[in-house]
Amino acid sequence: MSTSKYVQMILNGTITSLTTVIPVKLDVLPPTLTVQPYMQKELSVLIGLVGGIKGRLIIDTSQQGIDTIGQAMFGMSIEGEMIESFTGELGNMVAGNLCTILEKDGLHLDISPPTVMAGETKFFGFTQAFKLPVRLEDGTMLHVLLTMDEPA
Template structure:
């Protein structure tokens, strides 16, 4: 993975989480892993097409996802229902859109597919290795998992 393909997502996750959820993220040490996730985690899957091809999965621990949805909806949320899924999917959309803009500023034109929400136990992995960037915040952990075809 090239840094110029990873950095736009790191920049975007930090910017959107700060702007939308008023959260400062602390980035952990990136690593390579299988595309498997905890059973109760909330996943927002986005496809990348255009000059780059691949997939990005934003993974949030269940409690973190509840806290993010609560911040987005400006009220306490106790379960992730259809409205919560829509809210957190929109967060993924904002992150992807921001990343696409960062790429475009470097003359790399990509499109992002519509976000697809699922929980970890229902995620049908492809068996690919992904580059995982973990983050910590005051409300919990999340990660962005990136696969770019080279």
């Protein structure tokens, strides 16, 4: 299967996963290409993907974005140490759901444990990434990055 077909499958699966996992209205904007370094401003989670392809799924957001999602899921604010913990768990839920979706299409993937990054961070180590901007109902943005190293 071509790399562009994998990218299309994963981006479509990511959109489906986000709308399944996150219980707020989402406005998914058109994907764009981005090159390194990618600058994270506040908070993100990185999940490694291995199997049919090798790459990374990064969900970049803010504390406000995490709080909006947490309020919708649990009816309470996500504060203090729970911010980083819930960010990692959100990454696990989205990536795990993505793997289930892609398995139905014949693409087997496994995921790594989440790596949560807080503060201003630059991401290197990829040639190009597909960035999927997603606006939450309160206007807060999530940016989902998909980096692909190589077809397996």
